[in-house]
Amino acid sequence: MDMDRVDQIIDKHRGEASSLIQVLLEIQSEYHWLPKEAVQRVSEKLQVPLSRIQHIATFYKAFSLVPKGRHEVHICMGTACHVRGATRVLDTVQDLTGIKPGETDMDLKFSLETVNCLGCCALGPVIEVDGKTHGKMSPAETAGVLKNYE
């Protein structure tokens, strides 16, 4: 594993313990998870105990201690999306990717999560891929959207 990138991120924050969460967020977005070696390096360099980093990394949903796919798919299951057919959208995505919510596929291409509201109920059913919102989804359109990601 490439530790230089981790060191770069740590140095950017001048090795300050108060920047711990920022450092972890950057490592998370770089690797899509927090590899053990990286976490140990952060612990040594920022002088923060491993148990504390573990507490933080398991507390916030933004962090993952297991590998995540290159693309994160969030499917809104809020009330408005639900009544407009979010369940069918979710079924389609599950069929296409072969994974259930909370899982990552074997090629590390997609990670699937359900969320309870993305805040744009007028666009329901909504899915979000890598932070980009796709509204008024039908099962067929969902398949079209997922095709664009490699």
Place this chain on the structure above:
Amino acid sequence: MSEIRLQIDGKEVKAREGMTVLEAARSEGITIPTLCHHEKLEPFGGCRICIVEVDVRGWTRLVVSCIYPVAENLVVRTRTEKVDRIRKMILELLLAHAPDSPDLQNLAKTYGADRDRFEKEASFCIHCGLCVRYCAEVKKKDAVGFIDRGIRKEISFIPEIAAKECWNCKECFPLCPTSYLQAAYVLTEALAFPSSSSEAVSEE
């Protein structure tokens, strides 16, 4: 240090500035039950069992005595009907997690808590944080920490540190009010460094 006078359960108590209500009460021999409190550790305010009633500027408030600082002319009551009711409720909720903990059962007797009031959800840990804080603050090893949050929060040993540091320490074991800590340690040992314990046994 200026001296502060307050009243606890009708008794005049002298305290120093910066003391907590709990410390002031204990220095006068007034007992307030605690689960997450430890003299060597920073106040935590986690278990809420040390809740007391105080009068501040004509208002009656419920505060957690282990983190509430003493103040001049403060009136504290440690055993009112309301306080007892809250402690009973806290105990019943904790007993759903650790029904056979001796510490909890002793307190349950005092406050009339029914261990079977709530459906059992035996997680055994009551999140007092004694082990986590003792390891971090006194031993400075950080071998055990919390993971996750809310209803999934639990204690977890860091195997690499536990394998090196714990075998000749284990000072956190007697602190645990439920013995879940010991179970968590044995589980970590069995999963992560089973050979070291068998070596220790054969050496004996």
